[in-house]
Amino acid sequence: MSLRDLPALNAALNAASALCILAGFMLIRRGRREAHRRAMLAALVCSSLFLASYILYHVQVGSVRFQGGGAARPVYFTVLASHTLLAVLVVPLVAVTLRHAMRARFDRHRRMARLTLPIWAYVSATGVLVYFMLYHL
Numbered sequence: 001m002s003l004r005d006l007p008a009l010n011a012a013l014n015a016a017s018a019l020c021i022l023a024g025f026m027l028i029r030r031g032r033r034e035a036h037r038r039a040m041l042a043a044l045v046c047s048s049l050f051l052a053s054y055i056l057y058h059v060q061v062g063s064v065r066f067q068g069g070g071a072a073r074p075v076y077f078t079v080l081a082s083h084t085l086l087a088v089l090v091v092p093l094v095a096v097t098l099r100h101a102m103r104a105r106f107d108r109h110r111r112m113a114r115l116t117l118p119i120w121a122y123v124s125a126t127g128v129l130v131y132f133m134l135y136h137l
Contacts, residue, residue: 006057007064007135013050014127017043021121037101044098047124068137076133083126090119 001009020043028036066076093116100109 003057003060006053007131010050010053010057011128011131013046013053014124014131017046017050018121018124018128020046021117021124025117025121040098040101043120043124044094047094047120050127064134066134066137068133072133072137076130076137079126079133080130083123083130086119087123087127090116090123094120 020039024036024039024043027039066073066080068076093112097109097112097116100106100112
């Protein structure tokens, strides 16, 4: 694997995280707590691997400029801005939500998860969208 492969890997890790988050949500709605726990921990692993790979790539390459024009340009920057802002916010949200679950404080975990899960899912899904717009438009 080379440095050029990392953006595609990052998109795949974001997609995997989004799918694990969705699965975890569906599992908990069905009362399958242990399966939910495994899905959410898998989402955490995927997101953590993404973050490490993302940092490694951008330390080596720096910023990558958006080459698209026309209507795609404001759409890209709108998605990127919301993605970036929420990506910074989601890290402590996930940490607190996970901490409540690990300490079996499920009432607090549930309250936090109602905020954390949609933001985390959005960040993961828009990470894939940003990749496609940046590298394939």
